[in-house]
Amino acid sequence: MGADGAEESRSSSFWTKAKDFAVSTLHVGVVIFIVLHSDLITVVLYNSKIYRSVMYVGFFFMSINVGIGLFLVFYVSWWLGRNLEQYHPKAIPVATAAAVVGFVLLTIALWPVYHVMTPVLMFCLLWGVIHFASLL
Numbered sequence: 001m002g003a004d005g006a007e008e009s010r011s012s013s014f015w016t017k018a019k020d021f022a023v024s025t026l027h028v029g030v031v032i033f034i035v036l037h038s039d040l041i042t043v044v045l046y047n048s049k050i051y052r053s054v055m056y057v058g059f060f061f062m063s064i065n066v067g068i069g070l071f072l073v074f075y076v077s078w079w080l081g082r083n084l085e086q087y088h089p090k091a092i093p094v095a096t097a098a099a100v101v102g103f104v105l106l107t108i109a110l111w112p113v114y115h116v117m118t119p120v121l122m123f124c125l126l127w128g129v130i131h132f133a134s135l136l
Contacts, residue, residue: 024131031128038114038121049112058105061098068095069133099126 035041043050068091072084084092103122110118 021135024135027128027131028135031124031132034121034124034128040121043110043113047113051109051112054105055109058102058109061102061105064098065095065102068098 044055072088072091072095076082076084076087080087103126107118107122110121114121
């Protein structure tokens, strides 16, 4: 029974990882479709209706979030091999707060172009980035 249980556990672990990979890949694909279909890059670069100063501040807060995430994942976890919560206990709440502020500011900045669809667009982008990071 022990060998069958171990093999069953490995098999279910494989299928769980395969399912997670498929879901993450699907989310990233949906985000790529949304970005291309909504002309988001062109709007961010050239549209005069968006609030540029609010967008830049939103990008700043999102870059704080990404910077903290990169520091925690690559330096603390991989390089030092330490636990994130014990090494820097306040880093995750600060990154979360920066992401929320950045999300709200980018929603405000893009509202004149996408109107009611802006929160949906931003939410899809957020989940796409999260799932892209899980693929790494």
